[in-house]
Amino acid sequence: MKKGLFITFEGTDGCGKSTQLGLAAKYLEEKKIDIIKTRDPGGTALGCKIREILLNYDGNVAPYCELFLYLADRAQHIEEKILPALEDGKYVLCDRYVDSTMAYQGYARGLGAEQILKLNNIVSKSLMPELTFIFDVSTEIAAQRVGDKKDRLESEAEDFHRKVKEGYLELAEKFPQRIVVIDANRSIEEVHKDVARHLETILR
Numbered sequence: 001m002k003k004g005l006f007i008t009f010e011g012t013d014g015c016g017k018s019t020q021l022g023l024a025a026k027y028l029e030e031k032k033i034d035i036i037k038t039r040d041p042g043g044t045a046l047g048c049k050i051r052e053i054l055l056n057y058d059g060n061v062a063p064y065c066e067l068f069l070y071l072a073d074r075a076q077h078i079e080e081k082i083l084p085a086l087e088d089g090k091y092v093l094c095d096r097y098v099d100s101t102m103a104y105q106g107y108a109r110g111l112g113a114e115q116i117l118k119l120n121n122i123v124s125k126s127l128m129p130e131l132t133f134i135f136d137v138s139t140e141i142a143a144q145r146v147g148d149k150k151d152r153l154e155s156e157a158e159d160f161h162r163k164v165k166e167g168y169l170e171l172a173e174k175f176p177q178r179i180v181v182i183d184a185n186r187s188i189e190e191v192h193k194d195v196a197r198h199l200e201t202i203l204r
């Protein structure tokens with residue numbers, strides 16, 4: 001039985017997910033909450049190998065191959081790490097999850113978000129986050145923050161990134177009960193304050 005809480009951090013590259021996940025973790029630890037930090041893809045040893053292919057393979061990757069590699073990583077991640085932590089009563093803070101797959105592979109690659117959600121439910125035993133932060137940032141600011149260190153997906157054309165951003169906002173409209181959109185064009189501290197305010201409401 002699941003007793004912990006599953007919180008995910010979403011948004012385009014450079015929106016500040018990893019930065020904000022770290023600050024949220026500190027905030028919860030100060031409140032004596034038992035947490036784990038993890039990432040998708042690459043939250044397990046096997047997942048790291050899959051992540052390496054997904055981010056760095058330099059040949060053509062068929063869209064469904066990409067999708068099923070993400071789902072394969074997730075199946076392992078859920079079973080090996082996320083569910084045991086939740087059953088242990090921990091808060092699981094995860095850098096990306098199904099909303100990334102729906103935004104990138106569903107909207108931007110055109111595979112369809114609903115079909116992806118169905119497939120995700122199979123590999124995840126229908127595990128969905130209780131709370132999801134989407135950090136919404138302009139493409140210009142995100143590009144400045146990412147700089148030149150781009151991986152395979154970050155190197156996609158501008159149009160792809162615009163579709164991803166729009167996909168995320170559509171998801172936020174579809175799932176308003178769990179998704180909070182945060183204006184991530186502001187300073188790290190201002191964004192964190194918003195995150196902390198939402199965390200506080202679920203702690204009460």
Ligand SMILES: Nc1ncnc2c1ncn2[C@@H]1O[C@H](COP(=O)(O)OP(=O)(O)O)[C@@H](O)[C@H]1O
Binds near residue numbers: 012014018185187
């Ligand atoms: N609100 C912010 N304002 C300015 N710089 C930021 C902000 N958030 C993150 N950064 C910086 O931008 C870069 C990308 O942030 P990161 O948290 O790694 O983004 P992501 O994990 O979403 O790709 C890092 O160098 C980070 O320090």
Ligand SMILES: [Mg+2]
Binds near residue numbers: 017018019095
């Ligand atoms: Mg990151």
